[in-house]
Amino acid sequence: MxxxxxxxxxxxxxxxxxxxxxxxxxxxxxxxxxxxxxxxxxxxxxxxxxxxxxxxxxxxxxxxxxxxxxxxxxxxxxxxxxxxxxxxxxxxxxxxxxxxxxxxxxxxxxxxxxxxxxxxxxxxxxxxxxxxxxxxxxxxxxxxxxxxxxxxxxxxxxxxxxxxxxxxxxxxxxxxxxxxxxDIIGTEYAAMLKNIYAIAAGIAHGLGYGDNFQAVLMSNAIREMKRFIKKVHKMKRNINNSAYLGDLLVTGYSTFSRNRMFGNMIGKGYTVRSAQHEMSMIAEGYYATNSAYKIKEENKANTPIIDTVYKILYTNKNPKKEFMKLTNKLD
Amino acid sequence: MxxxxxxxxxxxxxxxxxxxxxxxxxxxxxxxxxxxxxxxxxxxxxxxxxxxxxxxxxxxxxxxxxxxxxxxxxxxxxxxxxxxxxxxxxxxxxxxxxxxxxxxxxxxxxxxxxxxxxxxxxxxxxxxxxxxxxxxxxxxxxxxxxxxxxxxxxxxxxxxxxxxxxxxxxxxxxxxxxxxxxDIIGTEYAAMLKNIYAIAAGIAHGLGYGDNFQAVLMSNAIREMKRFIKKVHKMKRNINNSAYLGDLLVTGYSTFSRNRMFGNMIGKGYTVRSAQHEMSMIAEGYYATNSAYKIKEENKANTPIIDTVYKILYTNKNPKKEFMKLTNKLD
The missing domain is CATH 3.40.50.720 (NAD(P)-binding Rossmann-like Domain)
Structure with missing residues (x-):
């Protein structure tokens, strides 16, 4: 070029x-x-x-x-x-x-x-x-x-x-x-994964968790993202750079994010189908969750947040119960 | 005990x-x-x-x-x-x-x-x-x-x-x-430094910067916090744990934070004195800025965000101009 x-x-x-x-x-x-x-x-x-x-x-x-x-x-x-x-x-x-x-x-x-x-x-x-x-x-x-x-x-x-x-x-x-x-692989995975964490933030909000929990969730999400990306493409990177952490934050804290909105509806009790219907579109993070879950299984990454979102969106598990379990895995 | x-x-x-x-x-x-x-x-x-x-x-x-x-x-x-x-x-x-x-x-x-x-x-x-x-x-x-x-x-x-x-x-x-x-030293420094970054977030908001910049600011703030704390007390710690990054986020993203509110007024053109008078109290981060600046000088830490807040609050520098300069030091 x-x-x-x-x-x-x-x-x-x-x-x-x-x-x-x-x-x-x-x-x-x-x-x-x-x-x-x-x-x-x-x-x-x-x-x-x-x-x-x-x-x-x-x-x-x-x-x-x-x-x-x-x-x-x-x-x-x-x-x-x-x-x-x-x-x-x-x-x-x-x-x-x-x-x-x-x-x-x-x-x-x-x-x-x-x-x-x-x-x-x-x-x-x-x-x-x-x-x-x-x-x-x-x-x-x-x-x-x-x-x-x-x-x-x-x-x-x-x-x-x-x-x-x-x-x-x-x-x-x-x-x-x-x-x-x-880091073409890492930055693109980060851009994809952050949508899943935005769904998680939305579910938490829909379930009634507050700002204290949101901060803990994002702090755990960036550590999880680091582990995930390291498994799929190991190289020297600072996960706190804007392309990773910044991108996670702008989406995870945005009330306008479609992914967060979708999660919020799930947390409030909508089914996946009805939330998608209501939004008249499918949030990117919905597909990302399915793929990321498969990739993490293949690579044996420890990703409790992705696992939780996957279980809720794809195996019809109860959001409230799954988040209760998740809260014990965060710190 | x-x-x-x-x-x-x-x-x-x-x-x-x-x-x-x-x-x-x-x-x-x-x-x-x-x-x-x-x-x-x-x-x-x-x-x-x-x-x-x-x-x-x-x-x-x-x-x-x-x-x-x-x-x-x-x-x-x-x-x-x-x-x-x-x-x-x-x-x-x-x-x-x-x-x-x-x-x-x-x-x-x-x-x-x-x-x-x-x-x-x-x-x-x-x-x-x-x-x-x-x-x-x-x-x-x-x-x-x-x-x-x-x-x-x-x-x-x-x-x-x-x-x-x-x-x-x-x-x-x-x-x-x-x-x-x-990590008694690191966690307590983090709790103190995050108030300075909340002031910075407030100033940025008051000056009209948006959510994209806020994410970049927080991503730079956590890297700056890591460098600062490492200089004053070097030990193995994960800066992305809740006590550091989580604490930064809950304050930096809270519109109720007194420090962020104080910064917002400074960004909107209030003097330090008038902002303090208006709030009828002094935000913790105001003192923290002065101390942190001295400590970083002694320890030669690279802290562009703290420096900027210090110059605005303590040397009467123009917030708009100082933030323009700061934006060139962030990435």
Whole structure:
């Protein structure tokens, strides 16, 4: 990746829109793929996304919008995927264009449900993208605050330091600071696991636990995350860096997090099905819980919080009783 | 300390009242010193503290209340100090009774302003209490949630494991879990430092920084706390345990924290004096900032957050400009 390589964003949601906005501060032209032609038309005419992050101003003349994923893949070198993990496979199935030689950045905070892999691993194993061409964009970052241009810190991970640095340059601005990292596996697992802990925080809240317990839960969650990630990819990392602990906190303490909201409904007695129905969507952490549970079983990691959420969401166990048991495993 | 030693609480505020409530779950008789005779009368007649934590039910027949600190010190073996650090010296000056052979637990989250020492060190250096007779009661714990009997986790630190365990037994109940630790210095510094970080969180909020930045600030704060404590007392500890990280989070994320509120006013443009006047009290973290700054200078610890708060509170620097500089030192 050199500075002249062309960058595109794939996805039409809040986070995709936020990334486009960040790139627009530095680049004159950005590729942007999204399914919905109506939305594209609206953006071209009104310079904002009508459905997601609509307060963010977009400069239409800088955007090469397309509803054809093959057009975008063919014409851009660096592809930032910001499609919800549940829809990634549907989108990738449309691909006839080759991904050879492309650099893939994952801005997806979840697991690919069909393969149970984090996105980087999915591209590596199923699309033969070499690991040095895979990157991760993560950080404690609500898209809404990017729209408001509130100072946010992102972490750009790539084994190829050059690629990470160029992406950092493309994305940073007066309200975005970007740090680089070589931990593509750890940062992506952290981004996925934090959604499970946000569900746990929501369940606890729904059950009536208070702020004292929430602090204990988050303090145990970061230790559990450290053990989990160490098992799947051992390397030197400081789990208290923003990409891990910061990301856990921004989600675990956010009352706007969909995962936390979903957990809250479970804690209040909704079934999984009725909570999903009520939210008219499926929280990313729901799939993440199933995958993380399998991975931790394979790797024999000690993860009492993930186990508890798994039992409640997938084996129909009683939230109140399971949390009572969990409280004895925390300290 | 054996199980038959008698325990007293010194202090009449919310945290003192919460500790009395916790002990009442296990003990038949508790000594309780507080200055205010009117309050003592009220507690005896109405079974709750009129001024602080008034929702907590107290069983008057279990309480040996006194407004004479010498009576309480003479008649009890284990003394839990829960007096705000700003008033500790005034109270200790009243002492004619000897502290020889007493076990002192500090439940004070601050620094003794007159000596710049944490409470354990103050008793050790100025009252010749041997370190093995000094303990700390800490944890992520709002007193209000103890009154509500919401599950909370405390850490009881003492070099003498036996003393820590007996205190843990005395204080734990169906809504309190107590863990023991031998890190009396580190846990007490953490309890003090977290108030400075809560002020920082408040200033950031007052200046208009959002949740993304708050997560980065807390992630940097725990790393800074680790460096600081390692410099003053190096030993094996997991900074992500509840007594350190949990305590930081419960305060740093609490909108009710007096320290955070104080910081918020500073961020909004109040002077230190006017913020203190408005709050009609001085936040513990205000003194802690001055002491921590001196200690970090002596120990050459790298503490950009403490430095920033110090410059704003004590050298009249502009909060907005200082935070701009700080944001470049965080990651």
């Amino acid at each position: 050199d500075e002249h390589q062309k960058i595109a964003v794939l996805g039409g949601g809040s986070w995709a829109t936020a990334i486009v906005k960040m790139l627009m501060e530095n680049l004159d032209s950005i590729g942007w793929y999204m399914r919905n032609e109506q939305t594209i038309k609206h953006i071209k005419e009104n310079e904002h996304n009508p459905k997601y992050l609509s307060s963010a101003e977009l400069q239409a003349e800088k955007l090469d919008l397309s509803s054809d994923i093959n057009y975008t893949v063919n014409n851009y070198d660096i592809l930032i995927f910001a499609i919800p993990s549940a829809f990634l496979t549907i989108e990738l199935n449309k691909l006839s264009a080759s991904l050879d030689g492309k650099t893939i950045f994952s801005a997806i905070k979840g697991i690919v449900p069909e393969t149970g892999l984090i996105v980087g691993e999915h591209f590596n194993q199923h699309f033969n993208i070499p690991l040095e061409n895979i990157g991760v964009i993560t950080g404690p970052c609500h898209a809404e605050e990017v729209a408001m241009e509130r100072l946010s810190y992102l972490t750009i991970a790539c084994i190829d330091e050059n690629k990470a640095e160029n992406m950092a340059k493309a994305i940073q601005s007066w309200y975005i600071k970007a740090t680089i990292s070589d | 054996d199980e038959h030693q008698k325990i007293a609480v010194l202090g009449g505020g919310s945290w003192a009242t919460a500790i009395v409530k916790m002990l009442m779950e296990n003990l038949d008789s508790i000594g309780w010193y507080m200055r205010n005779e009117q309050t003592i009368k009220h507690i005896k007649e109405n079974e709750h503290n009129p001024k602080y934590l008034s929702s907590a039910e107290l069983q008057a027949e279990k309480l040996d209340l006194s407004s004479d600190i010498n009576y309480t010190v003479n008649n009890y073996d284990i003394l839990i100090f829960a007096i705000p650090s700003a008033f500790l010296t005034i109270e200790l000056n009243k002492l004619s009774a000897s502290l020889d052979g007493k076990t002192i637990f500090s439940a004070i989250k601050g620094i003794v302003p007159e000596t710049g020492l944490i409470v354990g060190e103050h008793f050790n250096q100025h009252f010749n209490i041997p370190l093995e007779n000094i303990g700390v009661i800490t944890g992520p714990c709002h007193a209000e949630e103890v009154a509500m009997e919401r599950l909370s986790y405390l850490t009881i630190a003492c070099i003498d494991e036996n003393k820590a365990e007996n205190m843990a037994k005395a204080i734990q109940s169906w809504y309190i879990k107590a863990t023991i630790s031998d």
